[in-house]
Amino acid sequence: MYDSNNLNNLEKLNASAKHGMDAFWAFDKAAFEEGALSSKTKQLLAVAVAMTTQCPYCIELHTKAARDAGADDAELSEAALVAAAIRAGGAITHATHLFK
Incomplete structure (x- = not known):
């Protein structure tokens, strides 16, 4: 089932659920920014x-x-x-x- 090429389909997910995915990517970016860790x-x-x-x-x-x-x-x-x-x-x- 694992195929790294599947990650190319994130573009479809981003387009199909734009509002939710924009929120996810913003959260993901914030979580990994330099901070206390x-x-x-x-x-x-x-x-x-x-x-x-x-x-x-x-x-x-x-x-x-x-x-x-x-x-x-x-x-x-x-x-x-x-x-x-x-x-x-x-x-x-x-x-x-x-x-x-």
């Missing part, structure tokens, strides 16, 4: 979230953005491990429901 940190967070949601589009796009912001292999690797720990932790904590 650096752009690199925000992109590393996005990589970790993308790993947990397992979105190949987000993994690809935010990995590139993180690298463009200066992230190196070690930082990306640690972000991936944080994502793995969160996913594993969710399974472990939900396992407590087995013992009711």
Whole structure:
């Protein structure tokens, strides 16, 4: 199902739902601007979230953005491990429901 060429269809989505998509793009831009967190940190967070949601589009796009912001292999690797720990932790904590 994943095909990076599908991202070309965003133009159709932008045109078909202009008001909502304009709001989305403005929100997205604001979320990733420098602030209390650096752009690199925000992109590393996005990589970790993308790993947990397992979105190949987000993994690809935010990995590139993180690298463009200066992230190196070690930082990306640690972000991936944080994502793995969160996913594993969710399974472990939900396992407590087995013992009711």
